[in-house]
Amino acid sequence: MPVFAYKCLNNAGKVITGSRDADSEKSLRSLLRKEGLFLQEAKESSDKGKGLRKEINISFLNKVSVIDIALITRQLATLLRASVPLTESLEAITEQLASDKKRRKLGGILAQVKTRVNEGLSLAEALKLHPQEFDEFYVSMVRSGEAAGNLDQVLFSLTDFLEKQHKIVRKIKGAMTYPIVMVFITVVVIGILMTSVIPNVISVFEDTDQTLPWYTQFLISSSNFFSNYYMYVAIGFVASVWGFRKWKKSPSGRRRWDRILLSTPLVGGLVRKIAISRFSGNLSIMLGAGVPILQALEIVKSVMGNEILKDVVGTVEVAIKEGKSIASMLAASGEFPPLATHMIAIGEKSGQLEDMLTNVALAYDSEVDQAITQLTSMLEPLMIVIMGAIVAFVVFSILMPIMQMNNLGL
Incomplete structure (x- = not known):
C-alpha cells in the first residue's frame, strides 16, 4: 500500500x-x-x-493482549494524574515499549496514535483508527473522559476493568487446560489401539470358529474402519470443524449456538454470570464517566458476547425511550436472575444506579469464580471416567473372547 x-x-x-x-x-x-x-x-x-x-x-504479528493494553492504560493514567501533558506521556510510553521486543507491535501502534494526536486528533479519534486493539467501549470511555476533563480517572477505571476481564479469561483457560489435555490423550490412545494394537489381536480370533460377542465385533469393525479409512476420517473431522465454525459465524448459527450455551448445564450458568458482570461493570463505568444512558447501553450491547443477551439489552434501550425502567425489562426477559434485577431496581429508585451496578458486578465476579471452580471440579473426574470407560471397553472386548476360548479348551 x-x-x-x-x-x-x-x-x-x-x-x-x-x-x-x-x-x-x-x-x-x-x-x-x-x-x-x-x-x-x-x-x-x-x-x-x-x-x-x-x-x-503490523499485520502478521500476534494480536496485542488485553493485559498489555491494561498496562499502557495504567501508565498513561498515572502520567496524566501527575500533570504530564498527553503528548509527552505517549512519547514516554512509546519509548519504553520500543525497547521491549515482546511489546514491539503495541509500541508501533502507540507511536501511530501519538503521531495522530500531534496532527490534531483527539486521543479517542486516534485510538479509533486501531479497532482491533481499542474497541468501541474503550474509545467511547476515552472520549467521555476527554470531554469531562477527567481522562486520568476514566483510564484508571478502564485499567481495572481490563485486568478483571483478563483474570476471568485466564481462569477459564486454566480450568479448560486439563480437560483439553485429557481429550487429546484419549484421542491418541484410541488411535493407537484402533490402528496398531487391535489389528494384531484380531489375528488370534481369525483361525477359530468361535462366535464373537457383539461388542468384540463392533470393536473389530471400528478398528478395520479406522485402519482403512483414517485419511477420510481426518478429512471428515477437519471439514466438520470448518463447517461448524462457518455455521457459528452466520447470524442464525451464532444465535442458535448462544442459545445452546445458555441452556447447557454449568456452562450456561457461567456464560450468563460473565455476561451480567460485564453488563453491570461496563454500564457502571460509562455512567460514571458521564456517558448518556442510551449511548452507554448501545456500547454495552456491542460487547455482551452473546446474541441472546445482546437482544435483551436492545429491548432495554427501547424501553428507556418509552419511559420504562431498566430493571423491569431485564426481569421481563427472563435472562437476568432476580438478584441482579432487584439490585438494579433499588439503584434506579434511590438515584444510585451507578453504585448499585458496581455492586452487581462485584457480586457476579464472585459467582463467576465459584462457577469456574465448580466446573473444573466436575470436568476433571468426568474426563477420567470417560477415558477409563473407553480403555475398559477395549480391554473387556478383547479379554472376554480369549477367556471363552480357554474355557472351551481351544
Whole structure:
C-alpha cells in the first residue's frame, strides 16, 4: 500500500502535516475527511517498500493482549494524574515499549496514535483508527473522559476493568487446560489401539470358529474402519470443524449456538454470570464517566458476547425511550436472575444506579469464580471416567473372547 506525505487543514484552519498509508490520493482524502481534516496537498512517498514492510510487520504479528493494553492504560493514567501533558506521556510510553521486543507491535501502534494526536486528533479519534486493539467501549470511555476533563480517572477505571476481564479469561483457560489435555490423550490412545494394537489381536480370533460377542465385533469393525479409512476420517473431522465454525459465524448459527450455551448445564450458568458482570461493570463505568444512558447501553450491547443477551439489552434501550425502567425489562426477559434485577431496581429508585451496578458486578465476579471452580471440579473426574470407560471397553472386548476360548479348551 502506498505511503502519502500530506498537508491538510483542520476545522480551526490549522495546518497539519503527516504521512499515512492509503490506496490512492482519493482514498486518503476520504480518510482525512472522516476525521474532520481537509486535504491540501499529497505526495506519494518514494519509499514504498518501507510502508509495505511496516504493514506486514503490523499485520502478521500476534494480536496485542488485553493485559498489555491494561498496562499502557495504567501508565498513561498515572502520567496524566501527575500533570504530564498527553503528548509527552505517549512519547514516554512509546519509548519504553520500543525497547521491549515482546511489546514491539503495541509500541508501533502507540507511536501511530501519538503521531495522530500531534496532527490534531483527539486521543479517542486516534485510538479509533486501531479497532482491533481499542474497541468501541474503550474509545467511547476515552472520549467521555476527554470531554469531562477527567481522562486520568476514566483510564484508571478502564485499567481495572481490563485486568478483571483478563483474570476471568485466564481462569477459564486454566480450568479448560486439563480437560483439553485429557481429550487429546484419549484421542491418541484410541488411535493407537484402533490402528496398531487391535489389528494384531484380531489375528488370534481369525483361525477359530468361535462366535464373537457383539461388542468384540463392533470393536473389530471400528478398528478395520479406522485402519482403512483414517485419511477420510481426518478429512471428515477437519471439514466438520470448518463447517461448524462457518455455521457459528452466520447470524442464525451464532444465535442458535448462544442459545445452546445458555441452556447447557454449568456452562450456561457461567456464560450468563460473565455476561451480567460485564453488563453491570461496563454500564457502571460509562455512567460514571458521564456517558448518556442510551449511548452507554448501545456500547454495552456491542460487547455482551452473546446474541441472546445482546437482544435483551436492545429491548432495554427501547424501553428507556418509552419511559420504562431498566430493571423491569431485564426481569421481563427472563435472562437476568432476580438478584441482579432487584439490585438494579433499588439503584434506579434511590438515584444510585451507578453504585448499585458496581455492586452487581462485584457480586457476579464472585459467582463467576465459584462457577469456574465448580466446573473444573466436575470436568476433571468426568474426563477420567470417560477415558477409563473407553480403555475398559477395549480391554473387556478383547479379554472376554480369549477367556471363552480357554474355557472351551481351544
